[in-house]
Amino acid sequence: MPEFQTTDEGFERVALRDYTEKAYLDYSMYVILDRALPNVGDGLKPVQRRIIYAMSELGLKSTSKYKKSARTVGDVLGKFHPHGDSACYEAMVLMAQPFSYRYPLVDGQGNWGSPDDPKSFAAMRYTESRLARFADVLLSELGQGTADWVPNFDGTMDEPSILPARLPHVLLNGTTGIAVGMATDIPPHNVREVTAACVHLLDAPDATVEQLCEYIHGPDYPTRAEIITPRKDLLQMYETGRGSLRMRARWVNEGGDLVITDLPHQVSGNRVLEQIAQQMQAKKLPMVADLRDESDHENPTRLVIVPRSNRVDAEGLMAHLFASTDLEKPYRVNINVIGNDGRPGVKGLVQLLTEWLTFRRATVIRRLQYRLDKVLARLHLLEGLLIAYLNLDEVIEIIRYEDKPKAELMTRFSLSADQAEAILELKLRHLAKLEEMKIRGEQDELAIERDHLQAILGSEKNLRQLIKTELQQDAETYGDDRRSPIVERGESRAFSNIDLVSNDPVTIVLSEKGWVRAAKGHDIDPLGLSYKAGDKFSLQVHGRNNQQVIFLDSTGRAYALMAHSLPSARGQGEPLSGHINPPPGAQFCGLLMGDSQRKVVLVTDGGYGFATSLGDMLSKNRNGKTLVSVPKGARIMAPVMVPALALAPESRETLYLAVVSNEGRMLVFPLIELPELVKGKGNKLISIPSARVQSRDEFVVAVAVFAHSDQLEIHAGKRKMSLQFNDLEHYLGERGRRGHKLPRGLQRVDRIGVTAVAAATGAAHQQE
The missing domain is CATH 1.10.268.10 (Topoisomerase, domain 3)
Known part of the structure; x- marks a missing residue:
């Protein structure tokens, strides 16, 4: 308490610090106890309690005639609540809106707002009101010695300090409020569920939250949208009195159109339509053709989303809208109430119901x-x-x-x-x-x-x-049936930039001087494209517009760019250095595209290599990521894609790796013997002395991955030799061996081709 000192003139002096501290503390306690927080007994804030009591004193029972709302507000302000008329009327309107209160306490006639705009209600001189039937829960025992009466603000009459609620109204309609240093957010609940929990608690005072939640399944809002919060999170919320929950709109598929029938609590349908329309204008929803609001008196909520075609993934589209609009909305829960002891506090479900039963x-x-x-x-x-x-x-x-x-x-x-x-x-x-x-x-x-x-x-x-x-x-x-169903749903996920890109086939073309471009389709002749003077074709790869292109340079670094971000092939492309930062003098030796799980073999001509996945090669860094450690004197070779059948681990046992050196030595061994690494030098594929590698006397010239049923083609100049798997027995060996010499005339190998032979027809086709 501040210390007052009386001066000779009769004035009292107090330190400004002490005075302001006391004044602010008094104000904060007033806001907490007499304005913002509900009482555990009747679940009402003072203004709500005074409105209901004033209406009962005016004889506005549920069976009486309606009376102008201005009359009620006037009585409340003049007799019990000396504050602004607009704030008082808004509190009254909130208790009359069936979309705001689970069990409205005021029965209104006239314009009391709409779910799209709750504050669009008419002025109090136009609307009429009376108490709803549910208000009897709070008032029916008022004249039976059940309430403590306190003087009103001017001492001319008495008012009840707490109404004798027959049900735990604090949970039934819930409330929100912001005090000084604390707030409350109590969700509404179902009468039957809460009452059943109270009855159980009377029989078993030591009941746990989990046992009470056998009756109270969760909050029950005025809307029929789904509560998708997992049960364990709801139990935690009821245990501590704090937490959050999520509501998700309900929708149906009507002949390909997606119709939203119920929105989360206090979500405006117009606002949702605006959010979706903004995304359509920003071209973030290319799969949506039209948007309509077909809401009417019979269907208060009917928002229609028309996809561009039947091939659009409806579940995926709605998951994106749940994540990016108010079709899914979180709600904070903070059960902060004034207890029977007159003190504010956050209470769990057991404590709250126990205190109310005591009351x-x-x-x-x-x-x-x-x-x-x-x-x-x-x-x-x-x-x-x-x-x-x-x-x-x-x-x-x-x-x-x-x-x-x-x-x-x-x-x-x-x-x-x-x-x-x-x-x-x-x-x-x-x-x-x-x-x-x-x-x-x-x-x-x-x-x-x-x-x-x-x-x-x-x-x-x-x-x-x-x-x-x-x-x-x-x-x-x-009591009535639950309105908000509690459903287990998966996490909503907004579309990424990749999801919004079409999956059209593209061909990425890279020139020797590092100019890159993307051509639509896979039937592109890269040699027929125009190039800068002194430049020519180097590499190409086929893929999809929504995939990433992986560039592998001669230093062993890998870079990744989205295919749709590359320039069109109508021109001569753009320098790759404008998108990434390769080391000076680095040359590009590999282009890769495909599923992130697709396997690839990375080899240096010093005879080392390893298998990895395309996903492990991706990098968001302009400087790329170090992928292959190149031994001294060696050079990195073009990467070799593993056939798609290798995605299944057991299928790798039927795949083989053929390695050929410039001396005509070839070694064939099962691919399963080659380890899978994220990065590094790899393991020895074929034995070549390091001194010969450094002097460039011997090195690997060709590598191929093939299946047991494939045909291997050895190309040496104009000569070619085709080998079935049975013909390779002489070259089979363990990984890291020296290998065996190819026949004379085929020892200067240029490349190795793999041809897949169809088992049924004997026809052959070139493998990817």
């Missing part, structure tokens, strides 16, 4: 005790009235002739002051003979009620059973 138990006890006191007081009066009827003549005589009849009655018949006053207040018409019978009948009825009330109040078991019965009755009266 409910106290409320029921107060209600029963209030009624019991009324019954006992009435029985006491009836006792005195019965004495009066039994001694009617004497009572009349005392009243007629005594100056102080009340005192005389009390003395003569041993009556209490209340009993004597009741006798004196009797009307003459009640002195008939039948009145005695009525008194005795009323006494009997009240005695039965008294015994019943005392039996409940005197037994914890009976009290608990009464609370359970009332909860079940209210669940039957106000």
